[in-house]
Amino acid sequence: MAKRLKWLDEKFETTLIDDYARKLTSFLDAMADGHVDSSELKSQEARLVTLMKEVEPLLSDEQHEKVTRLLCELSAYNVMETLHGVQQMRGKHVWRP
Numbered sequence: 407m408a409k410r411l412k413w414l415d416e417k418f419e420t421t422l423i424d425d426y427a428r429k430l431t432s433f434l435d436a437m438a439d440g441h442v443d444s445s446e447l448k449s450q451e452a453r454l455v456t457l458m459k460e461v462e463p464l465l466s467d468e469q470h471e472k473v474t475r476l477l478c479e480l481s482a483y484n485v486m487e488t489l490h491g492v493q494q495m496r497g498k499h500v501w502r503p
Contacts, residue, residue, distance in 0.1 A: 423480065 415422055427433055432453060436446040465473060 421480075421483075424484075 411426060412422055414420070432450060436442050436450065461473075462470065
């Protein structure tokens, strides 16, 4: 059984998930040339879908609700963090969905 990775740095109350993601071989390979192309993005989505199909049936209804909220909050955080970084580099722009 693999060692359980902590999700949080309790001392600093920050997430560790991004740190783990940055060490994934698939991430490192995609980022090697400094550009993420559509095939790399599609491959990442396929890995995500495969894992979701594997994990979702293992969850009770209560766990499913909590993990769904967790995934949504994580996705929102990642988008917000990315936009914040882009805005810091380019100056202030308004996000228009």
